[in-house]
Amino acid sequence: MPITDKSCCYCNPNAWTTDICEDCEKLIDETFPKETRVRTFESGATRDADTDKFDYEGFLSPSVIRRFGKYMHQHRKQSDGNLRDSDNWQKGIPFDQYMKSAKRHFIEWWAVHRGLPPTEELEDTLCAMLFNVQGYLYELLKKEGHKLQ
Numbered sequence: 283m284p285i286t287d288k289s290c291c292y293c294n295p296n297a298w299t300t301d302i303c304e305d306c307e308k309l310i311d312e313t314f315p316k317e318t319r320v321r322t323f324e325s326g327a328t329r330d331a332d333t334d335k336f337d338y339e340g341f342l343s344p345s346v347i348r349r350f351g352k353y354m355h356q357h358r359k360q361s362d363g364n365l366r367d368s369d370n371w372q373k374g375i376p377f378d379q380y381m382k383s384a385k386r387h388f389i390e391w392w393a394v395h396r397g398l399p400p401t402e403e404l405e406d407t408l409c410a411m412l413f414n415v416q417g418y419l420y421e422l423l424k425k426e427g428h429k430l431q
Contacts, residue, residue, distance in 0.1 A: 353405075391407050
């Protein structure tokens, strides 16, 4: 059933929903006729089409997520020798700290891209960028009042 307030996943990229507003529902109806909205598999099983669902399997790469997980685990050990919780960053890090760190790592990435010798492993640099972008986005969503998990 279409929703009517512009909190649709197409109209509002900040909406944490797969609900669709009436305007977008109409556009989908015009673009994807009703007869193409049901998939029938060789077995005879049927499922609704997934054209209006987020495709996380396609959006994300398991290889990248694994490498990022390795990076994050390697950086759990603090300078005092203690091991921080894996979700420690979700307690809150100021925007400025994420930005300063991201800029340092971006400069490293850019330098390597331009042919200068790396000062750290490029994969680590990229994982650090991913961490900072993810953390910044997390803080932004929190600030905007999203319920976070």
